[in-house]
Amino acid sequence: MSTRPMEQEQPRAVTFSVVFGILAIFTILEIVVGYLATLPSGIKIAILVFLAVVKVALVLLYFMHLKFDSRIFALPFALGIVLAIPISLIVTLTMNQRPFSVEAKAVNMTGQVIDVKEVSFQITLSQYTAQAGPVTFHIVNGADDMLHEFIIFETDLPPDELPTDMSGRVKEDALTILTAAEDIPPSHSRDITVNMGAGHYVMICNLPGHYEQGMRVEFNVTGTSNQPPSTPEEPAQPTEAPTQVPGATQGS
Amino acid sequence: MSEAEVGATAKRTNIAPFDNKEKLGVWFFLGGEVILFGTLILTYSLFRITYADQYALFRSNLSIPLIGANTFVLITSSYFVVRALQAVKQDRLNAFLANLLVVLVLGSIFIGGQAYEWSQLFGEGIKLDNTFGSAFFIVTGIHGTHVLVGLAWASIVLLFGTGNAYNSRNYRAVEFFGLYWHFVDIVWIVLFSLIYLL
Numbered sequence: 001m002s003t004r005p006m007e008q009e010q011p012r013a014v015t016f017s018v019v020f021g022i023l024a025i026f027t028i029l030e031i032v033v034g035y036l037a038t039l040p041s042g043i044k045i046a047i048l049v050f051l052a053v054v055k056v057a058l059v060l061l062y063f064m065h066l067k068f069d070s071r072i073f074a075l076p077f078a079l080g081i082v083l084a085i086p087i088s089l090i091v092t093l094t095m096n097q098r099p100f101s102v103e104a105k106a107v108n109m110t111g112q113v114i115d116v117k118e119v120s121f122q123i124t125l126s127q128y129t130a131q132a133g134p135v136t137f138h139i140v141n142g143a144d145d146m147l148h149e150f151i152i153f154e155t156d157l158p159p160d161e162l163p164t165d166m167s168g169r170v171k172e173d174a175l176t177i178l179t180a181a182e183d184i185p186p187s188h189s190r191d192i193t194v195n196m197g198a199g200h201y202v203m204i205c206n207l208p209g210h211y212e213q214g215m216r217v218e219f220n221v222t223g224t225s226n227q228p229p230s231t232p233e234e235p236a237q238p239t240e241a242p243t244q245v246p247g248a249t250q251g252s
Numbered sequence: 253m254s255e256a257e258v259g260a261t262a263k264r265t266n267i268a269p270f271d272n273k274e275k276l277g278v279w280f281f282l283g284g285e286v287i288l289f290g291t292l293i294l295t296y297s298l299f300r301i302t303y304a305d306q307y308a309l310f311r312s313n314l315s316i317p318l319i320g321a322n323t324f325v326l327i328t329s330s331y332f333v334v335r336a337l338q339a340v341k342q343d344r345l346n347a348f349l350a351n352l353l354v355v356l357v358l359g360s361i362f363i364g365g366q367a368y369e370w371s372q373l374f375g376e377g378i379k380l381d382n383t384f385g386s387a388f389f390i391v392t393g394i395h396g397t398h399v400l401v402g403l404a405w406a407s408i409v410l411l412f413g414t415g416n417a418y419n420s421r422n423y424r425a426v427e428f429f430g431l432y433w434h435f436v437d438i439v440w441i442v443l444f445s446l447i448y449l450l
Contacts, residue, residue, distance in 0.1 A: 013338060020331040027327060031320040034449035045450055052445040055327075056438050063334050063434045073276060076283030084290025091291065092298040120309055144303055145384075 011068060019062045026051045113138055118148040118184070118205060121213035125203075132223045136193040141184040148205045148215070152178040152194065159202045159216040168212040170204060196221045278428045282435050285398075289439045292391050293446060299387060310384035313376055315369065316448050322365035323444045326399075329358035330437040333430045340423045345416065348426075352410045355433070359403045366396050388447065395443060398436045405429050 033039065033047050061067040066074050115126035116139040141148045153162070154176045162170045178201065179194045198221050205215035300307040336351035370389070378385040409429050412418065418426055 013335075016331065016334045016338070020327070020334075023327045023331075024324065027320065027324055030445065030449055031316060034316055048445050048449050052441055055441045059330065059434050059438050059441070063330055063437075064431055069275075073279045076276075076280040077286055080283040080286025081290055083287050084294055087287065087291045088294030088298065091295045 011062065016062060019058050023055055023058060026055050112136065116140065116150060116203075117142050118150065118215065119143055120146050120148075121205075121210055121215045123150075123203060123205065123215050123217045125217060125219065128218070129220045129222065130196065132196060132198045132221050134193055135196050135221075136191055137181075138189060138191050139181055139184060140189040141186055143186045145186055147183050147185060147207060148210065149180065149182045149184060149207055150190075150192070151180040151204055151206055152219075153202045153204070154178050154199055155202055156200055157202065159204070159218045162202060162204070162211070162216070164211070167208060169208060170206050170211050172206065198222055198224060274424060275428070275431075278431050282431065285435060285439075288394075289442075292394065293439075293442055296387055296391055297446060300384070303384075307384055310378070310388070311448070313373060313378055314448055315372070318365060318369060319444065319448050322362050322369075323440060325358050325365070326362050326437055326440050329355045329362070330434050332358065333433050337423065337426050337430050340413075340418045340426050341420050343420045345413070345419070348418070349410065349413050352406060352413060356403060356406050356410065359399055359406065363396060363399055363403070366392065366399075391443065391447070395436070395439055398439070402429075402433050402436050405432065 030048060030051050033044060033051070036044065039047075060074075060077075112130050112133070113136045114130065116137050117124045118139065119142040137150065137152075139150045151170075151172070153170075155162070163174050164170055178196070179192055181190045181192050184190050201219040201221065203217050203219055204211050332351045332354045336348050336355065339345070339347035339351055370392075373385070373388075378388075380386045380389055406429060409418075409426055412425070
């Protein structure tokens with residue numbers, strides 16, 4: 001006579017208490033590791049993933065009885081995980097991507113063209129020097145959900161020593177502003193052409209907290225120009241050409 | 253009840269796991285839930301890898317101590333579900349009801365903690381129109397909805413339990429509720445690490 005695989009060994013109450021104790025200790029460990037800023041990120045991730053995987057396994061095996069029941073019950077669970085992988089890949093790949101390599105260039109760029117990429121919270125330029133004369137800055141706000149601006153100061157001060165107010169914003173009145181592109185929406189670009197004389201410039205985003213968090217960069221212009229450099233009183237007309245980054249949502 | 257009837261009942265309720273189609277059905281239901289949460293979790297992971305700097309800024313708004321305590325509460329509730337099931341299997345009906353009541357209280361505390369966290373985030377200006385705000389509220393919201401469904405399920409089991417509907421020969425409803433609750437617990441274990449710690 002064949003014997004059916006009944007619910008074999010039944011765990012004792014103390015087993016569940018021990019499992020609960022391990023889950024509680026692991027949760028505390030997770031919080032501690034999460035707070036350890038000094039831990040290298042690779043080690044931190046490895047520890048946290050290990051703790052989470054062990055916790056999940058303990059709940060599955062003991063609280064959900066997989067250790068004592070037929071293994072066939074684990075099949076739908078495993079199947080769900082396998083199916084979730086391609087679905088999430090499809091979702092991610094079909095989401096609105098914003099490739100910066102295919103940015104549209106404005107038609108009215110003149111002179112030297114500098115690509116500017118602003119993300120939260122960093123400004124990157126394609127080059128940090130230029131020859132005196134007209135320079136076009138093609139500014140892309142690469143942030144996904146945050147406005148940025150681009151202000152050019154003509155100053156001898158290093159970028160991290162600009163005068164700031166109580167809120168941490170740079171005191172624009174205390175400095176010479178060459179030109180500015182304000183409130184560039186996320187995933188949009190704007191072009192500014194300005195006639196620059198030889199000198200030292202600092203470029204920042206002065207929205208609250210952005211300068212303090214690192215959105216500042218210095219820029220040097222060398223040589224002489226046939227045209228006089230812009231002055232605050234008579235600024236060169238910035239040719240702003242709002243363009244949208246391909247793939248970005250309208251009105252974002 | 254005759255001896256033969258008792259035997260038949262025992263055979264029906266304590267059958268071999270492989271032959272337990274109802275239980276297998278519950279596991280298939282959970283498999284569907286795995287697809288839902290697995291997709292959400294993996295998409296969230298890929299999203300935050302792609303926009304790592306913005307995610308770091310968003311995460312600075314989250315409170316690890318609050319949600320750490322909430323996580324502990326949910327894990328503890330899972331333990332009390334186990335205790336409730338053990339109690340009903342041993343015909344300790346009062347203990348079964350008491351443990352289930354604790355589950356209801358702990359689950360409600362978890363929901364309260366999540367509601368408090370959401371209100372704090374709304375107060376800080378993080379709403380659904382924020383990229384990571386929307387992802388966060390969708391993922392934690394769907395999980396929270398599952399906890400609410402679990403609480404409703406637990407209330408029904410408790411209600412039937414007070415009417416002596418369950419005993420050592422008839423505890424499948426309690427067991428199935430437990431599987432669901434533990435699954436919700438597992439999802440939170442992953443979400444806690446993914447959203448708050450990693």
